[in-house]
Amino acid sequence: MRQSLIVANWKMNGSIQNNQSLLNSFKQNLASVQHADVAVCPSFVYLQQVSDLLKGTVMTWGGQDLSQQNNGAFTGEVSANMLRDFGCKYVIVGHSERRCLYGESDQLVADKFAKAQSAGLIPILCVGELLEQREAGETENVVKRQLAAVINLQGLASLGNSVIAYEPVWAIGTGKTATPQEAQDVHAFIRRQVGEVAEKLQILYGGSVKGSNAAELFAMPDIDGGLIGGASLKADDFLTICQAAR
Numbered sequence: 001m002r003q004s005l006i007v008a009n010w011k012m013n014g015s016i017q018n019n020q021s022l023l024n025s026f027k028q029n030l031a032s033v034q035h036a037d038v039a040v041c042p043s044f045v046y047l048q049q050v051s052d053l054l055k056g057t058v059m060t061w062g063g064q065d066l067s068q069q070n071n072g073a074f075t076g077e078v079s080a081n082m083l084r085d086f087g088c089k090y091v092i093v094g095h096s097e098r099r100c101l102y103g104e105s106d107q108l109v110a111d112k113f114a115k116a117q118s119a120g121l122i123p124i125l126c127v128g129e130l131l132e133q134r135e136a137g138e139t140e141n142v143v144k145r146q147l148a149a150v151i152n153l154q155g156l157a158s159l160g161n162s163v164i165a166y167e168p169v170w171a172i173g174t175g176k177t178a179t180p181q182e183a184q185d186v187h188a189f190i191r192r193q194v195g196e197v198a199e200k201l202q203i204l205y206g207g208s209v210k211g212s213n214a215a216e217l218f219a220m221p222d223i224d225g226g227l228i229g230g231a232s233l234k235a236d237d238f239l240t241i242c243q244a245a246r
């Protein structure tokens with residue numbers, strides 16, 4: 001049995017005050033989350049605050065991105081070792097907003113994945129197709145290509161120490177969720193691509209997961225939890241999602 005994992009991706013949201021009230025009210029109900037590990041990925045500037053608030057709980061935290069470089073003259077970048085310094089367990093790599101809005105290529109994403117692992121972070125590798133790619137029947141090819149960039153660089157076994165998030169781009173922040181069966185089909189496809197690590201690999205679904213649809217998604221055999229954007233900013237909704245994990 002794979003352990004379920006729910007990851008909050010706060011994106012560029014939050015404030016000192018809001019983060020505090022959100023996490024404090026979430027923590028009060030943490031005991032009711034019985035079947036999932038829970039992690040929070042805030043903006044870099046709030047990592048210290050989030051680590052202070054979560055230290056001593058079962059929750060963990062991570063970055064939303066990292067540099068593919070070790071250190072040096074890279075203005076605005078944040079390294080894997082810096083994330084480790086702040087106690088991060090995870091780091092998201094290749095989120096579609098990074099790929100689409102900031103032009104991150106499959107190769108760059110693979111380099112970031114490698115850098116994360118070499119620093120002892122667990123990369124959460126995001127893959128997923130655009131609406132036009134789905135409509136053209138290219139979903140599997142796109143996901144396969146995105147996975148292949150990492151497998152070619154790091155080897156298949158490296159995926160055993162990572163998390164994959166399948167996030168159809170057309171479902172992110174749009175209110176449009178993949179149906180449980182649509183998501184399950186791609187999750188099963190991903191699992192078939194990863195050979196020896198298939199049994200242990202956690203594959204999360206992301207894209208407009210809410211309190212009202214989480215249970216039916218998490219009921220699918222190859223969906224091991226979620227990467228949650230908008231709904232992770234509301235303590236009640238996020239709690240309902242975490243409670244829905246099997």
Ligand code: PGA
Binds near residue numbers: 167173174175230
């Ligand atoms: P959403 O975002 O839940 O707001 O759709 C998910 C994500 O982008 O990780």
